[in-house]
Amino acid sequence: MKAFVIDITKCVGCYDCQIGCKDEHCGNDWMPYAKPQPDTGQFWMKLNAEERGARPHVKVSYLPVMCQHCDNAPCMAVCNDNALYKREDGLVVLDPAKCTGCGDCLPACPYGVIYRNEALNIAQKCTGCAHLVDRKWPIAVPRCVDNCHKDVFQFGEEAELDLSGTEILHPEFGTKPRVYYKGLPKRF
Numbered sequence: 001m002k003a004f005v006i007d008i009t010k011c012v013g014c015y016d017c018q019i020g021c022k023d024e025h026c027g028n029d030w031m032p033y034a035k036p037q038p039d040t041g042q043f044w045m046k047l048n049a050e051e052r053g054a055r056p057h058v059k060v061s062y063l064p065v066m067c068q069h070c071d072n073a074p075c076m077a078v079c080n081d082n083a084l085y086k087r088e089d090g091l092v093v094l095d096p097a098k099c100t101g102c103g104d105c106l107p108a109c110p111y112g113v114i115y116r117n118e119a120l121n122i123a124q125k126c127t128g129c130a131h132l133v134d135r136k137w138p139i140a141v142p143r144c145v146d147n148c149h150k151d152v153f154q155f156g157e158e159a160e161l162d163l164s165g166t167e168i169l170h171p172e173f174g175t176k177p178r179v180y181y182k183g184l185p186k187r188f
Contacts (some may be wrong), residue, residue, distance in 0.1 A: 001089060001158045001159075001178065002069070002090045002128065002133070002155065002157065002178065003090070003156070003157070003158035003178040003179070004066075004153060004155050004178065004179045005155075005162070005163065005182065006064055006153055006154075006181050007152055007154075007181075007183060008061060008062060008063055008064070008152070008182065008184065009182065009183035010150045010151060011061075011062040011064065011152045012150055013062040014149070014150070016147045016148055016149060017045050017047065017064050017144035017145075017152070017153065018043055018045050018144075020045075020143040020144055020146065020147025021043070021044050021045035021066075021126070021142075021143055021147075022039075022043070023143065023147075024129060025037035025044065026038070026039050030131040031096065032095055032096075032097060033093060033127045033130045033131045034093075034094070034096060034127050034131075035096040035117070035120050037117075037124060041115070042115040042117070044067070044113070044126040044127075045064060045126060045144045046064070046065050046066065047062055047065075048062070048063045048065055049061070049063075050062075050063065050185070052185070061185050063181075063184075064144070064152070065111065065169070066113055066126040066144070067092060067111070067126035067179075068113070068169065068175060068177030068178065068179045069090060069091050069092045069126075069128060069178040070092065070175035070176055070177045071086075071090075071175070071176035071177075072176045073086065073175060074108045074109065074173075074175065075108045075109045075114060075125075076092065077108070078104045078105055078108040079104065079105055080104070081099060082098060083098035083099040083100075083123075084105060087130065089133070091128035091133070092125075093130055094114075094122075094123055094125050094127070096120070096124070101116070101123065103116055103123060105123050106123060109125075110170065110173045110175065111170070113126065129142035129143055129144075141155045165182055166180035167180070167181050169184075
């Protein structure tokens with residue numbers, strides 16, 4: 001099963017992951033994986049910043065957040081159109097051809113990473129760049145991973161990744177995400 005490891009202690013807040021995702025999906029039709037992402041209003045890879053302390057002693061931590069590709073995905077449970085599905089490799093994908101735009105999946109996602117594309121009347125989310133992973137060219141990793149110049153991201157088979165010292169976002173949700181974080185500040 002595919003998984004991500006994100007080491008936020010290495011993240012400098014450059015937004016290269018977010019920019020790479022936008023570049024890959026805005027204006028590009030990757031059917032059957034995804035229709036084009038709108039230029040504005042959606043960040044399938046979102047970089048959140050948290051400031052702690054007071055001036056002049058401020059520390060900023062950056063937290064990349066995307067679809068967590070959950071084993072127990074609440075979005076899939078509410079999708080009556082079977083548009084949301086888990087691939088054999090563990091990536092959770094939303095098939096735009098099956099999506100009716102009902103929007104039930106948006107509030108079902110406890111991480112808030114499913115968006116509504118008003119122009120296309122469909123829901124949209126991170127696909128884990130399944131179109132790149134399947135092509136295995138030029139490299140078989142999502143754009144957020146490829147675009148990061150600080151090696152914040154690792155992507156691969158979960159059994160082959162070093163998960164020691166990692167945590168998941170909001171374990172209380174019970175979703176069993178496939179995105180693991182190293183160095184989460186306790187206030188996130």
